[in-house]
Amino acid sequence: MKPRLRHAFSALAAPFFAFLLVLLALARPSAAQGEAEEEKVYTYVEQMPTLPGNGGNQAIVAAIQERLVYPEQARRDNVTGRVFVSFTVTPTGGVKSIKVVKGIGAGCDEATVAAVSQLPRFIPGKQNGRAVSVSFTVPATFPPASGASAPATLDGARVYSYVEQMPTLPAPNEKTTLQAAVMKNLVFPAEVRDAKSEGPVQVTFVVDAKGNVRDPKIVTGLCPACDEAVLAAVRKLPRLVPGQQGGQPVPVNLALPLQLISPNHVYPADPRGLHATFPAPGVYDYLKRNLRVPAVVATEKLQGRVRVEFIVRPSGKVEGAELKTHLCTSCDAEALRLVNAFPAWAPARDNADQPVATRQFVDIPMPLPDPNKPFVDGDKVYSYAESMPTFLDGSPVYGPSIQQAVRYPEAVKRENINGTVSAEYIIDADGLVRKPRITRGLCTSCDQAVLDALAQICPCTPAQQNGRPVPIQMRVDVPFTPSSVSAAAPAPVKKPAASPVKKK
Incomplete structure (x- = not known):
């Protein structure tokens, strides 16, 4: 190549390679983010x-x-x-x-x-x-603790501790866990009822190749009466569907951990586990119909929230209402009146699917947030905060439950549509949903169904940073499949939820 041509080529190639390097540099963070x-x-x-x-x-x-x-x-x-x-x-x-x-x-x-x-x-x-x-x-x-080891053989057959298909309850209770079945059979002794003895008990037994429960033993005991009550509950189990290995029924040794807790025990509410639920259509609807905003709120332009703690008993009855934050004397009295007049809740349920008492709270805004109040774009919008948003009854604002609020379009089933709609929105410092938008669409009907569901989210207890309410960006992914249409509720629920956007 002649020197002049070589220099001309170099002059043309240099900007191209520089541009290519810039593209690679820009692409690298995206790839890393995806990874x-x-x-x-x-x-x-x-x-x-x-x-x-x-x-x-x-x-x-x-x-x-x-x-x-x-x-x-x-x-x-x-x-x-x-x-x-x-x-x-x-x-x-x-x-x-x-x-x-x-x-x-x-x-x-x-x-x-x-x-x-x-x-x-x-x-x-x-x-x-x-x-x-x-x-x-x-x-x-x-x-294994004394008495916990499985017998090597039973009736001449090897006893397994894990098989391809574990033993289950017979139909129609095959979805019920064995722990739940044992707890349902359990008659609590006086020691547990009076809360004198509470704690874990582990019991083992063999389910033979015919589904019979054999040789129950206590591995970790609590008290003699407690242990005997657990053994009696295990003996009441019906004939089970036996475990299978290689397509053949085989004996299986099972070890069940159980918790014996007094019926009067009150658990702290765990939003993702033990948490009672306010009856539909939800706390916000109840407040709109029943809240009597004290006159001082308007005359003094007072604004805030009153938090009330209370116990939801296994029956769903609300007891022991107690103020946790103060706004004004009239506001506090009105908040207590509302909570004491609550209808029965759906009680929390433990791992054995038994109703239990939980300590709950509800945040009551005074006055109720105005959805027509303009959203100030200049405010910093967080992607994560020290205290994340919750619904007014303390339940978490996270992804799975938003599907309960979605009206699944008929087109999903008719056209066999499969996919996911992703959306973002802001929960502002008043707990209101702002600026919902679709970030990844699927179809016009699906996208609109998600936006409609987001529009129904009632005011929340807003996120808090350094002790003050702040707006926060949220994200939700809603899967659409033909099967989700039949599983969906016929009418939307006013308490959907979504997960926070990850911090970049």
């Missing part, structure tokens, strides 16, 4: 990972125990105890990032890691219809 999104590890999702055959955490612990080899050093030195191990189930169902959280040494930590690495592929967890990574922390016991 970060994919690598997010959840601790709780709508559909938790399970081993084939289901069985929940009990099956996972049993599967690890079955693969556990008691190290010779630990046996020789009589080392016993529990090793707590964490691991992540990937979106493909594999197991990775196995770590010992709390060990006991003598080779037990390494044996636990080896047992977890041998677990079969999981059915992955899902959030908003998408497979995601989920972390677990579970214990492994060295050696």
Whole structure:
């Protein structure tokens, strides 16, 4: 190539390569952001990972125990105890990032890691219809407590602790857990009813190849009367659907952890678990119909919220209303009047699906927020705050429940539409929904259904940063499938929710 042509080519190529480098630099953060999104590890999702055959955490612990080899050093030195191990189930169902959280040494930590690495592929967890990574922390016991180990054989057949298809209750109760069935059979002794003895009890038994419950034993006891009550409840179980391995019914040893708690015990409300629910159409509708705003609120241009704590009993009855924040004497009295007149709630339910008492709260705005009040765009909008928004009854503003407010279009079923609508909106410092918009659409009807649902979100208790209410950006993903049409409620519920946008 001649020197002049070479210089001309270099002059043309230099800007092109510079432009290419800029594009690569710009693309790199996006790619990294996408990878970060994919690598997010959840601790709780709508559909938790399970081993084939289901069985929940009990099956996972049993599967690890079955693969556990008691190290010779630990046996020789009589080392016993529990090793707590964490691991992540990937979106493909594999197991990775196995770590010992709390060990006991003598080779037990390494044996636990080896047992977890041998677990079969999981059915992955899902959030908003998408497979995601989920972390677990579970214990492994060295050696099994006295009486907890499964018999090697029963009626000449090997006894398993984990099988491809774990034993279940017969139809129509096959979806009910065995813990729930035992707790339903349980007659609490006086020691538990009077709250003199409360705590965990672990019971083991074998379900034989015909589904019969055999040889129940207490592994971790509470009190003699408590233990006997648990054994009696296990003996009342009906004939179960036996476990299967390789398509054949086999004996399976089960270990059930139970909690014996007094019926008068009051739990702190946990929005994602133990939480009572105000009857439809919700707290805000109740306040609109019943709130008598004191005159001083208008004359003094007073604005704020009164928080009232109370107990929701297993019957749903509201008791023990108590003021937690003060606004004015008249406002406080009106808030207490409203709470004491509450209708019955749907009570919280424990892991055994039994109603329990919980301590709840409700935030009552004085006056109610005005949806016609203009939104000030100049305010800083947070992506995360020290205290995230809740509904007025204290329930969380997060993704799954928004589907209850969506009217699923007929076109979804008729045209077999599958996909997800993503939307963003702001919950302002008054707890009102502002500037809803679709960030990833699916179809005109689906997009509008999500916007309509967002428009129905009642005023919330706003996010708080440094003790003051602040606007916060929220995001929600709503999956649409033909099956979701039939599962959807015929009318929208006025208490949907969404998850916060992740901080960039």
